[in-house]
Amino acid sequence: MKRPRIRADLALVEGYHSPQVDVAVRLNTNESPVPPPAAWHDAFVAELARVEWHRYPDRSCAELRAGLAAQYGLDPTMVFAANGSNEVLQSVLLAYGGPGRTAAVFEPTYALHSHIARVTGTAVIEGERDEDFRLTRSELDRVLGTGPDVVFLCSPNNPTGLVEPPELVRYVVDWAGEAGALVVVDEAYGQFADWSAIELVDDDRPVVVSRTFSKTWSMAGARLGYVLAPTWVVEALESVALPYHLDTAKQIAGTLALRFVDEMHERVDQLVTERTRLAAGLAALPVQQWESGANFILFRPGADTGLTGQQVWDALVQRSVLVRNCASWPRLEGCLRVTVGTTTENDAFLAALAEILGP
Numbered sequence: 001m002k003r004p005r006i007r008a009d010l011a012l013v014e015g016y017h018s019p020q021v022d023v024a025v026r027l028n029t030n031e032s033p034v035p036p037p038a039a040w041h042d043a044f045v046a047e048l049a050r051v052e053w054h055r056y057p058d059r060s061c062a063e064l065r066a067g068l069a070a071q072y073g074l075d076p077t078m079v080f081a082a083n084g085s086n087e088v089l090q091s092v093l094l095a096y097g098g099p100g101r102t103a104a105v106f107e108p109t110y111a112l113h114s115h116i117a118r119v120t121g122t123a124v125i126e127g128e129r130d131e132d133f134r135l136t137r138s139e140l141d142r143v144l145g146t147g148p149d150v151v152f153l154c155s156p157n158n159p160t161g162l163v164e165p166p167e168l169v170r171y172v173v174d175w176a177g178e179a180g181a182l183v184v185v186d187e188a189y190g191q192f193a194d195w196s197a198i199e200l201v202d203d204d205r206p207v208v209v210s211r212t213f214s215k216t217w218s219m220a221g222a223r224l225g226y227v228l229a230p231t232w233v234v235e236a237l238e239s240v241a242l243p244y245h246l247d248t249a250k251q252i253a254g255t256l257a258l259r260f261v262d263e264m265h266e267r268v269d270q271l272v273t274e275r276t277r278l279a280a281g282l283a284a285l286p287v288q289q290w291e292s293g294a295n296f297i298l299f300r301p302g303a304d305t306g307l308t309g310q311q312v313w314d315a316l317v318q319r320s321v322l323v324r325n326c327a328s329w330p331r332l333e334g335c336l337r338v339t340v341g342t343t344t345e346n347d348a349f350l351a352a353l354a355e356i357l358g359p
């Protein structure tokens with residue numbers, strides 16, 4: 001057989017995977033450590049029994065969009081939902097990126113921004129954060145000066161955890177309004193931070209904010225994300241979405257979840273409290289860490305420990321604790337990222353790390 005050749009520009013694009021190892025404490029993919037509320041589960045199962053499976057789902061996802069819009073005081077025409085916020089980002093790039101167009105990212109940041117850009121044929125312009133992982137005005141100006149069609153910001157940024165300053169986001173959005181570009185603020189962890197770019201979303205600004213049910217809503221298994229955007233962006237995203245792209249079960253799952261906003265806020269509060277405790281625990285150990293506005297913390301074993309990030313990661317796995325190994329990623333040499341888990345999981349992680357790093 002003569003095998004068909006994959007697109008030449010995809011041949012070098014690497015996928016994005018977090019190795020799953022069978023361990024007792026899994027703190028590597030920024031999931032919620034707890035399942036959704038039992039009442040959500042019961043309501044979901046009851047609704048599933050009523051589904052007419054021989055019918056296509058509601059193509060416009062009307063109920064889910066209305067529910068999300070009400071949460072944020074926006075019109076339902078300003079909401080677009082898809083299979084995880086990754087698919088939302090893919091839709092944005094299908095509509096506003098593509099061959100002959102460019103997307104700007106500021107590294108280190110969420111690897112999928114540049115990955116999805118490349119898959120959609122969008123050229124990537126890489127900006128660099130400074131050594132504290134902050135974005136300087138001069139680097140921003142340099143990158144914006146190249147005239148990107150789409151600019152990605154990630155706040156809180158994955159994997160650094162840093163929240164972008166509001167004035168910086170406004171600066172980029174103002175620039176985009178003049179330049180005819182689109183700003184995407186990825187807020188997959190937005191609920192854990194104390195500022196959101198959602199306040200900027202309206203029909204007169206070229207900014208969209210993507211969010212997900214995967215993290216704060218404890219629903220990573222559902223694959224549901226959404227974007228809050230000007231009406232004209234939502235129309236563009238609908239033009240690239242496949243018909244009936246959101247299945248019936250997912251629309252029900254998301255719509256029902258919105259009945260549990262109070263529980264969601266409680267979980268966020270608990271995780272923020274745990275994050276503070278985890279940061280304090282790390283501060284007592286010989287590691288460098290970065291201030292996080294998300295449900296994870298980036299840290300690096302100090303040079304005085306004599307251990308590399310890879311060695312610490314291996315030693316944690318030996319103690320049945322899995323964190324994200326960023327040690328060999330460009331710009332993140334030696335770094336590891338730990339997801340905030342339950343109190344018990346965080347204690348297990350801190351105890352294992354203390355043992356590894358020694359007195």
Ligand SMILES: Cc1ncc(COP(=O)(O)O)c(C=O)c1O
Pocket residue numbers: 029030083084085086087110154157158186188189211212213214220223224225
């Ligand atoms: C910054 C960021 N954006 C988007 C996503 C994708 O989330 P989803 O599960 O909604 O596709 C993630 C997942 O880890 C993320 O870290």
